[in-house]
Amino acid sequence: MRTGQRESHGLKYFLKRSLFPTGLAPRTIRSGLIAGITMELDFAHHTQRWLGLQERELYGWFRRLSGGIRTAIDVGASEGVYTLYFLARTPAVRVFAFEPSPDRVRQLKNNLALNGLDKSPRLEIVPKSVGASATEQQTTLDSLRERIDHPCLIKVDIDGGEVSLLDGARALLHSSETRWIIEVHSIVLQEKCLEILHAGNYRTLVVRNAWWRHFLPELRPGELNHWIIALPRDIS
DSSP states (O other), X not given: OOHHHHHHHXXXXXXXXXXXXXXXXXXXOOSSTTTTOEEEEOHHHHHHHHHTOTTGGGHHHHHHHTTTOSEEEEETOTTOHHHHHHHHHSOOSEEEEEOOOHHHHHHHHHHHHHTTOTTOTTEEEEXXXXXXXXXXXXXXXXXXXXXXXXXXXXXXXXXXXXXXXXXXXXXXXXXXXXXXXEEESSHHHHHHHHHHHHHTTEEEEEEOOOGGGGTSOOOOSSSOOEEEEEEETTOO
């Protein structure tokens, strides 16, 4: 992070602490994709989530691609923003949430419980990472293929393992009913993912940060923050 960016971030952090109560507590999302849903939030880190601004560039795509889905897969579920969305706002009859961090699984379960969704029969939490092969700590997306009802939407946010994940999803990549939203943080990973998706006969586009992120950045890791949208060619 550049010096100017650090100073700007420091000022914003000071203002947050001055204007909002501190500490983790249940708070209701004010607007956006999961408006009305309650999550444990700390305003020092989650103000944009509370306001409905976190990854707002994707809201239209999530609504469009989740229409009519039967299965949703949240890879890198973290505290559960998109797992909650899939359960509360979509018709998915099966929702798989993959999250290898025990601390984040605990936060995910807390957030599900706040909304009465912790015992949902539609949900399966898998405390593993997702990659190219199956091990004790890792699984592949293709290992789910017999359990997936189509259409299926897969959201991926794993900070560097995207190519490995796609290598373990070759069967799903050749399904005409699988839709993808993949977050990437480098040009190299973006180009490799696009190459794999094009080989699977997907139409793709890259969603970049909105212009107003210059004034309200999310301070993501890596050299960039883009999302790949991949659609089967027969979806308009």
